[in-house]
Each structure stands twice: as C-alpha cells, then as structure tokens.
Amino acid sequence: MGRVRNPKRSISMELKFVDPRSLKDNPDKARRSKSSPQADALLLATIKAVGIVQPPIVAAETEGGNGFVIDEGHRRVKQAIAAGLEEVAVLVVPRAEDGGAMRSLVTTIAHEQLNPVDQWRAIERLVALGWTEEAIGIALAQSVRQIKKLRLLANVLPAMLDHMAKGDMPDERQLRAIAAASLEEQKEVWKAHKPTKGDPQVSWWAVANGLAKTRMYARDASFGDDLAQAYGIAWVEDLFAPADQDSCYTTDVEAFLGAQQEWMTQHLPKKGVIAETNNWGEVKLPPKAERVYGTPKKSDHTAMYLDREGKVKTVHFRMPEAKKKGKAAEEAGGADETRVVSKPRPNVTxxxxxxxxxxxxxxxxxxxxxxxxxxxxxxxxxxxxxxxxxxxxxxxxxxxxxxxxxxxxxxxxxxxxxxxxxxxxxxxxxxxxxxxxxxxxxxxxxxxxxxxxxxxxxxxxxxxxxANMGTEDFLSCLSRPALEGSCADTPVLPRARVKDTRAALVEHFKEGHFxxxxxxxxxxxxxxxxxxxxxxxxxxxxxxxxxxxxxxxxxxxxxxxxxxxxxxxxxxxxx
Structure with a gap:
C-alpha cells in the first residue's frame, strides 16, 4: 500500500534568489499541454510590469545534483527568462517522496480565475490607490477597453452584483443593457425578477429585456457635430461591441430623428421630397409616382426618408407625363406641369x-x-x-x-x-x-x-x-421651429442648442401652465x-x-x- 502523508504536517520553506535559467523542469509536473500564446503573453507582460508576485516552489535535486527542480511555477520561470530577469525569488521546500507530483496536481487544479465581479472590485481598489486604467491594462496585459468594460459594473445595482459574484452571471449583451440603465430603473426591474428560495436562478434575459432601450448609432447618422450639439445628443460608447466597430450610440431617439430630419431638409435636392414610410418600413411615394430602380434621368425626382433604424435612405421616382392642353389652354395658362411638393417635417412627432x-x-x-x-x-x-x-x-x-x-x-x-x-x-x-x-x-x-x-x-x-405640457417629455417631441414658437409670450429666448431652449422652457413652465x-x-x-x-x-x-x-x-x-x-x-x- 502507498503511504499517505499527513497534510497537517508543516513543511519548512526557505526563500532564495536564484538565476531562473538554472532551474530544471520537474518530469512529474501535472500540466503537460502547452499554454496558449495569449496566456503566455499576458503572464510575460505582468512580469515585466510588476515582477513575479508569487515565487515559484522548488526542491533540491536528488543525490548527485546541486541544483533545484521546479515543483510549481514552470510558466512563471519560463516567462521570467523571456523577460530577461537575472534573478528571481523561489521558495525551497524539502523534496517530496513522490517527486512533487501530487503537489503539482493539487495546485494546478486549485487555481481558479477571478470572476468578473471580483476582478472589477480589485480594479476599483487599484484605481482608488492611484493606478490609472492604462497602467492597470499594462500590468494585466489587457486592453484599456477591457478595463473600462469591467468598470461598467460600477453602474450595476449592488444587489445584482452580489448575486453575480456567486457565479450566476449574465452574458455580455445582457450586462450591457443592465449597466446602461439607471440605478432606479434597475431597482424596479430587480424587484420583479430577483431570485427566491424556490428559484435561486435569475432570468437575466427578462432583467435585460426590462431595461433595454432603443439605440440610435452614430454610424447611422448623416448629420454632423453641429446638429448633434444643437439637439443635445451625447454619444455613449458601447464598450461591449467589437473594438474595430464604431459603437457610439444615443438613447435619445426623438433628438436623433429630429437631427436626421433637419439634415434631410438642408440637403434636399432640387427635385427632392422628404417622404414617410408605411407600417412595413417601405417608402410612401407621391400619388401616381413610379419608382425608378435603374439609373435615374435628369427629369426624375428624389425621395429621402428614414428607415426603421433611423438611417437616411434615398430612392428615385418618376411622375407621369402631363396631358397636353389645347391651344387655348396653353395660351391662357401655359403647359401643365406635374409638381411634387416636399412635405416638411411635422411640428409634432x-x-x-x-x-x-x-x-x-x-x-x-x-x-x-x-x-x-x-x-x-x-x-x-x-x-x-x-x-x-x-x-x-x-x-x-x-x-x-x-x-x-x-x-x-x-x-x-x-x-x-x-x-x-x-x-x-x-x-x-x-x-x-x-x-x-x-x-x-x-x-x-x-x-x-x-x-x-x-x-x-x-x-x-x-x-x-x-395638463401642463411644458415638460421635458412633451417638448422633446417638437421640431425646432415649433419649440422656438413656444417661446412666444414668454421671457424665454431661443438658444443655439435645441436642448438648451427646451430646458429653459421646462424651467419657465415648472410653476406655470403651457x-x-x-x-x-x-x-x-x-x-x-x-x-x-x-x-x-x-x-x-x-x-x-x-x-x-x-x-x-x-x-x-x-x-x-x-x-x-x-x-x-x-x-x-x-x-
């Protein structure tokens, strides 16, 4: 029968500084498969930034040798050599009867990566101690974007965080919707979906669905910074989106669509109209108009409209030729021409x-x-x-x-x-x-x-x-001309930015009635x-x-x- 060692017996250890190149691999090590290049790069960057945090454990060679064999920390030693360290600290322990095989297996299995909540809490602690996001990213060999993504957990309701820390985590899409909502909104939704004794699991889909808001993306905007500023649009970066994608967005749908409408008005071609869409998102052309799918002629008209995602779309159409008038009619009123009048943006959405x-x-x-x-x-x-x-x-x-x-x-x-x-x-x-x-x-x-x-x-x-309609909710539904027209008979003067004009009217009518x-x-x-x-x-x-x-x-x-x-x-x- 094999001997079972008493785990409670203390093991004497000695801290030494040695050349990592002199250390030898343990033939009985548990981890034999190669680690991924990404994991090695992460460890190398960490060692370069802060050194080896946990010293490798080594044991003296068997009889006939005067060096040390690695029991624990083969990857740390390898990356220390790659980092060019001349000397590393190691813990020397007595040689085990099994050559350190059990110790290697136990420590390898016992290692567990921190969950995202604990990572965020540790990062917040580092920030409080004066570390910058850039420095933390370098030390952990992670992008600043990833550090910012983890820090989004600061926007999550503490009760949700405590539950996530137990291992029940939402996916990235759900976490994004939760973190983007206000704490008050999260609190209300959490009341309805928090775990119970009978059902300890959380339906993160239901939580995220209850907090999801329509997003309008900057990449779909035809307007520039001037109209964005005029309509008070503040872009927010989606840190969960792919890094190579423009993920800035706004949840102020009315402001986004208002800026798109104003841009279309400013860039309408000579024979252009601003059209609407039907319930299926298809453009509604003027009566008797025939859509042109090929190359348009000079005599054709252009229709600009917003699709369901708020993007500006353009189509061309052709109006039927006017019937020829008699000679008397031509002398009286000239030739009859088909006219298409552009429909302006409605004052009220x-x-x-x-x-x-x-x-x-x-x-x-x-x-x-x-x-x-x-x-x-x-x-x-x-x-x-x-x-x-x-x-x-x-x-x-x-x-x-x-x-x-x-x-x-x-x-x-x-x-x-x-x-x-x-x-x-x-x-x-x-x-x-x-x-x-x-x-x-x-x-x-x-x-x-x-x-x-x-x-x-x-x-x-x-x-x-x-009721009083001088509120943020209603005034945000008005076009710029309609909003400025609401300033009549008030001491409020129109501002350069629509957002500022609206805020001034809301303040003016707070105690009044509009x-x-x-x-x-x-x-x-x-x-x-x-x-x-x-x-x-x-x-x-x-x-x-x-x-x-x-x-x-x-x-x-x-x-x-x-x-x-x-x-x-x-x-x-x-x-």
Whole structure:
C-alpha cells in the first residue's frame, strides 16, 4: 500500500534568489499541454510590469545534483527568462517522496480565475490607490477597453452584483443593457425578477429585456457635430461591441430623428421630397409616382426618408407625363406641369401626437366628470358620442356582432332594488356622464372617437382641464421651429442648442401652465365640414330609417376600427 502523508504536517520553506535559467523542469509536473500564446503573453507582460508576485516552489535535486527542480511555477520561470530577469525569488521546500507530483496536481487544479465581479472590485481598489486604467491594462496585459468594460459594473445595482459574484452571471449583451440603465430603473426591474428560495436562478434575459432601450448609432447618422450639439445628443460608447466597430450610440431617439430630419431638409435636392414610410418600413411615394430602380434621368425626382433604424435612405421616382392642353389652354395658362411638393417635417412627432391624445382624453374625461353641463347638452353629447368612429351600435336587424364593449354598469344604475326601470334625474346624469367617459376618446388607436370628441371637448370647456405640457417629455417631441414658437409670450429666448431652449422652457413652465395649440379641442373647420358631409343623411336614406317604435332587438356597442389614422381636424392643427 502507498503511504499517505499527513497534510497537517508543516513543511519548512526557505526563500532564495536564484538565476531562473538554472532551474530544471520537474518530469512529474501535472500540466503537460502547452499554454496558449495569449496566456503566455499576458503572464510575460505582468512580469515585466510588476515582477513575479508569487515565487515559484522548488526542491533540491536528488543525490548527485546541486541544483533545484521546479515543483510549481514552470510558466512563471519560463516567462521570467523571456523577460530577461537575472534573478528571481523561489521558495525551497524539502523534496517530496513522490517527486512533487501530487503537489503539482493539487495546485494546478486549485487555481481558479477571478470572476468578473471580483476582478472589477480589485480594479476599483487599484484605481482608488492611484493606478490609472492604462497602467492597470499594462500590468494585466489587457486592453484599456477591457478595463473600462469591467468598470461598467460600477453602474450595476449592488444587489445584482452580489448575486453575480456567486457565479450566476449574465452574458455580455445582457450586462450591457443592465449597466446602461439607471440605478432606479434597475431597482424596479430587480424587484420583479430577483431570485427566491424556490428559484435561486435569475432570468437575466427578462432583467435585460426590462431595461433595454432603443439605440440610435452614430454610424447611422448623416448629420454632423453641429446638429448633434444643437439637439443635445451625447454619444455613449458601447464598450461591449467589437473594438474595430464604431459603437457610439444615443438613447435619445426623438433628438436623433429630429437631427436626421433637419439634415434631410438642408440637403434636399432640387427635385427632392422628404417622404414617410408605411407600417412595413417601405417608402410612401407621391400619388401616381413610379419608382425608378435603374439609373435615374435628369427629369426624375428624389425621395429621402428614414428607415426603421433611423438611417437616411434615398430612392428615385418618376411622375407621369402631363396631358397636353389645347391651344387655348396653353395660351391662357401655359403647359401643365406635374409638381411634387416636399412635405416638411411635422411640428409634432408621432410620440407627441400620442401624448396629445392621452392628455386630451384625460382632460375630456375630467371635464365630463366635473364641468357643469346642461341637461340638453348632456343628451346631445350622448347622441354625438355614439357617432364616434370607435363605436358601432348593432340593432339586431342584420349580422351577429357578439364582440366589443358594452356598458352594463351604467345601465344597471337606472334600475331599483326590485329590478324596475326607475331612476331620478341625478342618477340619470351620473349614468350619462359615465357612458360618455367610456365612449369618447382622443387616444390614438382603435378607441379614438375622431372629430366628435373634439366637438364634445370644445362644448364643455375641456381645454381648461388639459395638463401642463411644458415638460421635458412633451417638448422633446417638437421640431425646432415649433419649440422656438413656444417661446412666444414668454421671457424665454431661443438658444443655439435645441436642448438648451427646451430646458429653459421646462424651467419657465415648472410653476406655470403651457398648452400647445395642437392639443386644443376646437376642430378645424375643414375637418368638421368633411365629417358633416360624410355623415349627412340624404332623403333616400331617411326613407329607409325605421321609426323608433318599429325597431326590434337590443342594441349593443362594440369597438370599431378607426376611419383614419389621424382625424383631419387634428392634422390641420398640428401642421
């Protein structure tokens, strides 16, 4: 049987300084495979920078020799020779009965690389002691970019860091999304996804997904530093991206798109237009335009637009030739030419339109709840509400529409405890207001009532219930001309940078109240006239409408698709 040595028995050691070239390899060493060139380069650079931190362990040769055999630290000795060191410190221990084979194996297996969290903490300690990132990179043979990447962990919530230190680490993409978020945002997401006793693992995908923000990259920007500064865009470098890639980005999407739009306006060709895209990201050309896929002619037009990633794209198109006029027409007005008018950037972005819809709806519902409304006006509004584009009433005369919203809770208030249809005037008023609040909406999407909601809001003074729009969120949705126009009737003067103008307006309206004209409820005359024309009942249609007493079946209210993406009344006000 082999002898088992007592691990608790102390081993006498002696520190000596020797020429590394005189040390001999141990034939019983555990590591036989060659280390990678990258690992050797890292160790060499570390030795050159700070020397050998942990002395190699050696033992005296067997009988007949007067040198030392390496038990531990073969790579350190090899790289010390490569670094040109004349002398290194070694720890001399008694020769083991097995030639040091067990000691070599144990120490090789026991070595474990620091996890990223411990590496970051050690680097932060070095920085606190006066080390620069460059010096740390040289000492560790790592790039400054890698040191900066590790230092991003300083932006991670301490509770997350403690969990990562246990070995449950997110991947680089997830860590990038987490580190880019604020500590408050991380705290909220961590509450929902932190580990529990029953599930100690963290879904880093869910954490990163909850913190991810849309990024607009500098490499996709057509504008230069002047517009970036004007729109207050601060580029942030993505330290997790490949080193040879321009990874600077911003999460201020509205500012990025605004600068791109202004650049297109400034660089629009003579026969150019700024176009929009459809829901699939395809460019929307003017009516009757034919896209040119080959080499364009001088007479062709150019359309510039932004794709889904915010990049400026250019396509060419051709308009149909105009029909020749008669001689009299030519003498009177000359030849007829097809003209393409460039559509300027809207004063209010899509996000701003959605915010206006939300603010209008909140104000409208507040007015319906609290504003004084005459009974005849209330009944008229009920009739008006059911003409909204988000509502359809099925009489039962045809079709089965069982889907949609109903309003039983309001109708139920009109019945007494015995189930009789009995109510007083106050109960009726409350029920009518409740139905109006459920039906009338200015929000974008399927619930939008259209121009009728604007008429209703105007009739009951809902403008007075609109919230303050002089906020960073809303003002960031305005174009530069619209933002500078908001300075009218205020002591705020437009600044060179859009960001500074916006900040000054936010500060001015902090204690005040600002409502953008596009949010007011009065509908434009053209939009209302068009709706009235579409909704007018002709004499023939009037003959087909049955009397109220002859209608059978119970009506039901359902949500419908909006007739248009924007109501014409709002579009005129916004542009």
């Amino acid at each position: 899509r996000k701003g339109v959605e915010m206006i819809g939300d603010l209008r709806t909140d104000a409208l519902h507040e007015a319906l709840s609290r504003a004084p409304i005459e009974d005849d006006t209330l009944l008229a509004l009920l009739v008006l509400a059911f003409a909204g584009q988000n509502v359809r009433v099925d009489s039962g005369a045809g079709g089965d529409h069982s889907y949609g919203r109903r309003f039983p809770r309001h109708a139920a208030t009109l019945f007494d405890a015995e189930g009789k249809f009995a109510f007083d005037t106050d109960t009726l008023r409350i029920a009518a207001r409740g139905v109006l609040i459920d039906v009338l909406s200015c929000r974008e999407g399927m619930s939008k009532s259209g121009v009728v909601a604007l008429v209703a809001g105007s009739a009951i003074g809902a403008d007075g219930f609109l 409502v953008h004209p596009a949010a007011l409820f009065a509908p434009a005359g053209a939009g209302l006239a068009e709706w009235l024309a579409k909704s007018a009942v002709t004499e023939d249609e009037d003959d087909d409408v049955p009397d109220a007493e002859s209608v059978e079946g119970e009506g039901q209210v359902v949500d419908g698709d909006p007739a248009d993406e924007f109501d014409e009344g709002y579009r005129d006000a916004a542009e």
